[in-house]
Amino acid sequence: MGLLWIPLLPMLGTLMPLLASRFSRNSIAIFTALLPAIALILLFKQAPAVFSGEVLAVSFEWIPLAGLDVAFRLDGLAWLFALLILGIGQLIILYARYYLSEQDNMPLFYSYLLLFMTAMLGIVLSGNLIQLWFFWELTSISSFLLIGFWSHKSEARKGARMALTVTGAGGLALLAGLLLVGQVVGSYDLSTVLASGDLIREHAAYPVILVLVLLGAFTKSAQFPFHFWLPHAMSAPTPVSAYLHSATMVKAGIFLMARMYPVLSGTELWFLIVSMTGLATLLIGAYVALFKHDLKGLLAYSTISHLGLITLLLGMNTQLSTVAAIFHIINHAAFKASLFMAAGIIDHETGTRDMRQINGLWKYMPHTATLAMVAAASMAGVPLLNGFLSKEMFFAETLQQVTLGSLSWMVPVFATLGTVFSVAYSARFIHDVFFNGEPVDLPKTPHEPPRFMRIPVEVLIALCLLIGIFPTFVVGPLLAVASTAALGGDLPNYSLAIWHGFNIPLLMSFLAMVGGLIIYYNRKHLFRFQAQFPEADAKLIFEWMMQQLVKGCTSIMQKLENGSLQRYIYLLIFLAMILMAGPMIDLNATEGHKSQLPIDNLSLIAAIILAVATLATVLFNRKRLVSIISLSVVGLIVSLAFARFSAPDLALTQLSVEVVTMILMLLALFFLPQNTPKESHPRRLVRDLSLAGIIGGVIGTINYAMITRPLDSISWFFLENSKSGGGGTNVVNVILVDFRGLDTLGEISVLGIAALGIFKLIVRMRLYMPSSDSTGRPWAVGRHPMMLSVVSQSLLPLALLVSAYIFLRGHNMPGGGFIAGLITSVAIIQQYIAHGVDWIKDRLRINYQWLVASGILVAALTGVGSWFFNRPFLTTWYDYFNLPIIGEFELASAMLFDLGVYLTVIGATLMILANLGKLTTNQSPAMKENN
Amino acid sequence: MIQQHLTLLPVVFPLIMGALILLPPITNSLVRQRNVTLLTSLVLIALSIWMVQIASSGSIQLYYLGDWKPPFGILFVADRTSALMVLLSSILTLGALLYATGGDDKTGMFFYPLFLFQIAGINGAFLTGDLFNLFVFFEVLLIASYSLLIHGGGKQRTQAAMHYVILNLVGSAFFLFALGILYGTLGTLNMADMAARIHQLQPDEQALVKAGGLLLLVVFGLKSALLPLQFWLPRTYSAASAPVAALFAIMTKVGIYSILRVHTLVFGPEAGDLANLIQPWLWPMSLLTLAIGAIGALASPSLRMLASNLVIISVGTLLLAAAIATPQATAAALYYLVHSTLIAAALFLLADVIGEQRGKPGDRFVSARRVQQPVLLGTAFFVSALSLAGMPPFSGFVGKLMLLQASSLPSIASWVWPTLLISSLAVIIALARAGTSLFWRVSGENSATETPPLFKLSGVWLLLLCSPLMVIFAGSITEYTRLAAEQLFNIQPTIDLILQQGAK
Amino acid sequence: MDAKPRFRLVPMPVQSALLFVVWLLMNNTLAVGHIFLAATLAFTIPLLVNGLQNPQPTVRKPLLALRYFLLVLMDIVIANMQVAVLILGPLKKMQPGFVAVPLDINQNLPITLLASTVSLTPGTVSCDVSEDKRWLYIHALNLVDEQALIHSIKTRYEAPLKEIFGC
Amino acid sequence: MLKTALLLVNVMIAIALLLSLWRLIQGPSLADRILALDTLYINSIALIILLGMYMGSPLYFEAALLIALLGFVSTAALCKYLLRGDIIE
C-alpha cells in the first residue's frame, strides 16, 4: 500500500499550497514540500525490496472496458526515476521559494509544480500502459501551465503553446502506439507487456508500433527534429527549467524508451531510428549550444545534446550501452539541474541572461561561481566528476557497435565531435560568465544569493563529486537495479572504476577536451562563420506555421461556409439525390401490379389546374401578390384532391389552413418588398432547374412505384376498433384523438409554441411600413369599408354556429376541434379585418396566451385523467347516456381532448394574426416587464 | 402510480409545467417562473435517475399511449440508451437554467415555457418507439428551438434563425417523404414492427424502403450536422444566447440518437438485404465531418465559434462510431455523447461569462482586459478545454480511448485513427490558442463591474463537475453504456417483447 | 354608437332565432336532443358575440321584409337570365357605364342591403359608397338609360328598405 | 339520365374551371386575378356538390360550406390588401 501513496501524496499535495496561501512564503514552501517529502521517505522504505530485485505492484480496476486499471508498479528503473523526481523536486521547491518574487502567485506555482510531479511519478510508476499515457499527457498539460506561468510575457505564452503542441502531438502518437501494443499483447498490463517482447517484435504491426511510440518519446525528449520546442520553454521560471527540462519531463521520453526497451529494442529498425536520431540530436544540440548568448539557451541546447547522447546509447542495442544510458541519466540530472539553478541565480542577481553582458562574475559571487564551474566541468566530462564516467562508457560503446557495417566508424567519430562541442560550450559557460573582463550594463549589481537558495545547488554538486569519485559506492547498486529493470533481465559485466587504463575511450576524451578548448579559443571565427547563416528562429517559424494553418483553415471555411442559405439548401437536396441514386437503380419496374384507378376528366382538369397554378406560382414568383393568389389555387386543388380521394377531414383542414395562411402571407407581405428583383444568373437558373427537375422526377417516380403496389398495413385495426374501442365512426378523428392522441398533443404544442415564438418575433420589431403600394400609389383613405363591416359582424354568429357544428360532429363525421378552431379564428380575424384593432380591443377581451396554455393543458390533463382509472396516458373513455326528453347521447373524454385542441388553435391563430395586425397600430405588442 | 407512468413523465411533465407557466399566477412574475422551472428541472433529474436505475437492470419499459398495444398505438420505450439520454437532457437543462437565471431569461419573452417545451420534445424524441411520433417530437423540439434561438433579438440571431429554420423545414419535408415511403411499403409506423416486416419485402419494395431509409439519414444528418449538412451549425450556435446554445448542445445528439436507434433497429445488421444500409455513406461523411470540424476549430475567431466547431467534431466522432456499427463502438459513442454534450454546453455558457467580463472584445481571440475572476473562469475553461480535447484527466479521453479501441481493426484503424488523432491535435492547438488569448493576453485590468451572480456560474460548474465525475465513475458508466449498446444491437428480443406484448 | 351596450339576456333575438333554425337545418333533424342543443347555442352564441356587434336598426315591418326578399329572389333569377344572354351575345353592343345613385337612406345596414340587392340583381354591381353615405356608385353592364336605372333602384329597392327599417 | 346530366355538367364545370384559371393567369390587373380566384372558389363549391351527388355521399357538404365561408374571407382580405396594404389596422 505504501506504493500507492507515493504518487497519491504529491497529488494531494497540489492542494496544500493553495490551502496555505494565506500564510507566509516560508510556510507555503514547507507545506508544499511536506507531502512529497513523505512520499520520498516512503520511496526509501520500498528500497530494500526493490534492490533485492522485487517488483512491487498494486492495482485496482478502473475502466475495465477500456483496459484501464489503476496500477502502480515499482521496479529498479521506476525507483531511480521516482528518486530523481521526488529528490530533485524537494530541491526545486526550496530553490523556488527564493527564486519567485513577491508579484508571483507562489501557491499557484507550487500547485502546478506538484501537479507536474504527480504526473511524472504517475508515468514512472505506471503498471498499465493506458495509465502511463494518462500521466504522460498530464505532464504535457502541467508543463504547459508551468512554462506559461509568466503569462504576461508573449515569449512564455508562445513557448508554452509550442511545447504543448509538440508534446501533445507526440502524446497522441504514443497513445496509438500503446493501443497497438495492447492489441498485440491482449493486455495493457505492463508486466505482461514486458514479458511479450518476442511477440511484439515479430508482429506485423511492430514497425508501426515502434514509430508511434518513438514519436511520443522523441517529442517529449526533444529529439531532432522535434527539439525546437525546448529552448523556447526556457521562458519558464528557472526552477521549472531546472526541474522539467533537465531532470524530469524531458527524461520521460528517455524513460519510455528504457521502459519499453525489453519489448521494442533489439531490432535493426530500433537501432537505425533510435541511434541515428540520438546521434543527430547530440551533434546539433552541441553545435548550436555554443552559439547561444542566452545562458539558459545554451543550457537548453546542451540538454538537447545530452538527451541525444542518451538516446544514442539506448539505440545501440547492447546491454552495456543501456547501462551507460541509465548512468548518464543520473549524471545529467545532477549536473544539469544544478547548472540551471546556477543560471537562475545569475539571472536573479544580474537581471539578465545575456552572456555578452554577463562577465567576470567570479568577483561578485565566488561561491556560486565555484559551484557552477564544477557542474559545467562535469557537463564537459572532466575526470573525477560524474559526467566523465558515463561519457567514457559512452565512448566505449560507440566503438563496439557494428550495425552500420562499413560505416560503423562514423559513430565514434561523430560522438567525439559532439563531445568536442560539448567541451567548447562548457568552456564558454565558465569563461564567458565568470571571467572575461567586467560586466556590461547589468540592470543590477550582482552579489551572492540568499544562503538557502544555494543549498540545492550545493547538494547536487556534492552528488556530482561523490559519484565522480566513488561511483561504485554511491551509485553502483542503484545503477545495477535500474539497469536490470530496463534490460528486463540479467545485467552485463561492467566496471564503474574511474581509471580503466589508457584506452581508446580515454583518447577520445582527451581529443574532445583539447578539441573543445581549441574551438572555444577560436570561437570568434566560428561565430563569424555561423553569422553568415540567417538564424532560423524555431519560434518564429512555428508561429508562422500556426498562423498559416489558421489562415488556411479560415479561408477554407470562408469558401465553404459563405453564409448563403441557397448553397446549404442546395447541398441538402443534392445529398438527398445522391443517396437516392442507388435505390432508383435498384428499382426494376416503376409500375406495380395493383389495379389502378381510371382517369376521369374532372381529375384531369384538376391536375391541369394544379400544374398551371404551380407553374404560375413559380413564374410569377417575382410578383409576390400574384404568387400568393396562384398558391391559393394550388391549395384549393389540393383540398379538392383530398375530397376526391376519400379524405373529407383533410379537405376541410386544408381549406381552413389555406385561408389562414393566405391572410398571414398578406400580413407579412405588407412589410416585405412587393416584388423580387431579377438577380439570378442564367447559369444558376439552369443549375437550380436541373436539381429541381431531378428531385421532382425522383419523388414522383417513387410515389408512382409506391402507390401502384399493394399494401398490407395496420389500418384494419383502426377500422375495426374505431367504434368499439374509440366510440366514434369517423376513424380519422378517432385516430387523432384516441389511437394516436399523442401526435395530436404534440401537434397542438407545435402550434402553441409557434404562436409564442412568433409573438417573440413581433415584439419590438422595427418596421418598414410602406406609405404607398409598389406602384407608388398612396393607400386608399377608408380603412374599414362599411359594407364589409356590416356583413362581417352578421356572419360572426353564423360562423360560430358552424364551428360548433363541426366541433361536435367530429368524432363521428368529418370535422373536429382543429377545423372548428380554425373556423372560429377566421371568423374573429374577419372582424379584425373589417373593424380594425381599436374597435375589437374594447369588445373582445381574450388573452390569447392563456387560451393557448389552457388548451394544451386541457388536452394534456385529459390524458392524465386516465391515470386515475389506472390506465395509461390518453386512454379514452366514452359512454352512452339516456336522459328523459333529450334521448340518448354520447359523452367521451376524447371530446374534452378535442376541446383542448380547439382552444389551442384559436389561441395560437389569433395570437399570431391579431398581434401581427396590431403591429401597425398603437396597440402594437410590447414585451411585458414581468418581474 | 408515478412509477407506472415513469416512462411518460419526462415528456408530459415539462409540457404541462410549460403550459402552467403561461398561465396566471405564474406567468405574472419572472421569479415565479424561474422557481417553478428550476423545480421542474430538479424533478426531471430525479425522474430520469429513477428511469436509469430501472433501465440498468436490463428490463425495457414499455408504455402504451392510450392503452393501445403495438404496433397499433404509439409506444414509448425506455431501454438503457433512451433512459441515459433522458438523464443527460435533464442534467443539461438544470445547468442551462441555472445560468439563465443570471439574466438571460429577461431578454425576451416566454423563455421558461419554451425551454420546457423543448425539453419535452427532446425527451419525446428519445423515448418514442413510433416513427411518426418521432417526427412530431422533432417538430416540437424544432419549433421551440427556433423560438429560443431568436431569444434576445439582434441581427445575428435573426439571420442565423432564418437559415436554421428554412433548412430544417426542408429537412422536415424529407422526413415526411421518408415516412410516406416507409408506411407505403411496410404498412406500419412502429419501429419494431418495421424491423419485423422488413424481411417480407419484394425486391422492388426493398428499393423503395432503401430510399426511405436513406432519406432518413439525410434528415437525421441535418439535425446532427453531418457533412455536408453542417454549415448551419456554427452560425446558429454561436448566435444563440448562452443558455440556449447550451441546450442546443443536445440537439445534434438527438439526430445522432435517431440514427443509432432507427438505423440499428430497422436498418441494422439484422435487416437482411437492407442490413447496414447507411454505413457505406456514413464512413466518408463522418470522417469528413471530423475534418471540417477540426478545420473550423482552427479557423474560429471566437470562443463561441470554437465551441460550435467542437460540437461538429463531436458529431463527426459519434457518427464515426455509428459507421463502425459495433456494440463496442456504440458503447464508446454513448459515453462520448454524454460527455461531449455536457462539456460543450458548459463551454457555451463559459464563453458568455468570459465575453461579458472582457468587455467589448467579448469572447473573440484578441487582446482585452483581464477577466474579473481569472482563477475561477480559468479553471473552468481549463477543465472544459481538456475534456473536449480528450486529454486526461477529464472525461474526453475515456471516450476517445474507447473509440480508438473499438476501431482497432487494421482496415478501419488506418482511416479512423489518423483522423481522430489529428483532429484531437487540432483541438488541442485551437484550445491552447483560445486559452492563452483569453486569459493570458491581457491589456489592462478589469474595471470592476458587478460580478456575475452565484447562481449563474453554478450552472457552469454543475456541468463541468460531470467531467471528473464521469472519469472517476468511468468504470460503471462504461459498463452501463456497454450493456446499453448491446441492448441496442440485440434487436430480436426487443422486437419480440414489443410485438408479443401487442399480441396479448 | 360606441357606448357600451347594456347587458341583456337575449341581446339579439332575431339572430338567436336564425341560429336556432340554422342549427336544425345543418343537422337535417328535428330530434329533441338537437332542439335542445340548438336552443342552447342560440342562447349562448349571441351572448358571446354581443360585444362584437355594432347596433343596427331593427326590422320594423317583417312582412314587408319578406315581400322584399321574394322580390329580390325573383329579380335575381331574371337578372341571371339577362346577364347570361348579354354575356353570350355580341360584346360590341354592350354599353357599360358608371352611375352615381343619390341615397335617401343613411344607415349602414339598409345601405348594405341596398348595395347587395343592386349587386345581386339585373346587370348592376355596386362599386362603392361615398364617405358621407349619400351616393352609391354602380357599374352597369349595359347602361341604356341612366335615369331610368336610378329611378328603378330608388323605387324598387330603396323605398321598401326605407320602410322596412323605418328610417 | 341523371348520370348523363351529371357527366355533362361535369364537363361544363371543368370548362368553367379552366376559363377561370385562364383569367387568373391572364390578369391583366390584380383585381382580375382576385376575381378569378373568387370564381374558382365558387366553381369548387359546385364541383363538390356535384361530387357529393355523384358519389351519393353527404360527407362533402361541409367542404362546400367551408369554401363558401372561407372564400369570402380570402377575397375580402385580398381586396383589403390592394386598398390599404395593411389588412388589419
Added chain:
Amino acid sequence: MNWIELILSFFVLLGGLFMLIGSIGLARLPDFYMRLHAPTKATTLGVGSLLIASMLFFSIKNSMFSIHEILITIFLFITAPVSAHMMAKAALHVDTDTLERTQGVEAHKAATAGGNPPAKADLVNKQKGSEN
C-alpha cells in the same frame, strides 16, 4: 321516379350552365368591371340550382328531408355582393382600366377618388346632359 330524375337533371344542368356562363363571361368580357358581373351573378344562380338539385337528391335518396344545402346559399347570398363590392372598390382604387366606351366618367372619377362624394355641379350637369 322518372320525373324526379328529370327535375333533378334540369336543376343540375341549369346549375352547370350558369356556372359555365359565369366563367365564360369572366374570360370573355372586355374590362374588369364588366367581368365582375358575370361570375358574381351567374354563380349565385348556378350554385343555387345545384344546391336545389342536391337537396332533392339526398332527400329522396335517404327518404329524409335534407335541406342543409340552403345554408350554403344563404352564405353565398350574403357574401357574394360584398365580395363584388370589395373587388370593385379595390379595382377603383388601383385604377383598373375600363373599356373606352364606358359611360359615366364623372361617377367613375368620383368613385376612384376614394369614394368621395362627387362634385355636385358635375352631377347636376350630368343629369342635365342626359336629359338633353
Added chain:
Amino acid sequence: MEALFAFSIGLLTAAGVFLSLRGRSFPVVVGITLLSYAVNLFLFSSGRLTINGAAVLGTSEVYADPVPQALVLTAIVIGFAMTAFVLILAMRSRADLGNDHVDGRLAVEPEEKKK
C-alpha cells in the same frame, strides 16, 4: 390516375425546390409551402388512392386507409405552424437586416425608409 397523381407530386416538389433555391426570403417561403403540399399528398398517398371510401364507418363498403389521413392532418397543422413562423421570421429578418436576402448579405435597400 396514379400516374397523374404522382406526376402532380413530382411537379409540386420540383416547383417547391426551385423556389426554395431563390435568393429572397419570400419566394423561399412560397417554395416551402409548395413543397409541403407535395409532401402532404405524398404521405397521403402512402395509403393508396381510394375513391368514395371515406373512413367514416357505415358510409361505404371499402374504406380508404385512415392512418395516412390522420398523419397528414397532423403534418398539415405542423406545416402551418412552421410556415407561419418562417414567414414572420422573414419579416423580422427584413426589419433587422434591412433586406430580404437569404444569402447572408447585409446591404440596406436605399428605396425603403424606416418608420
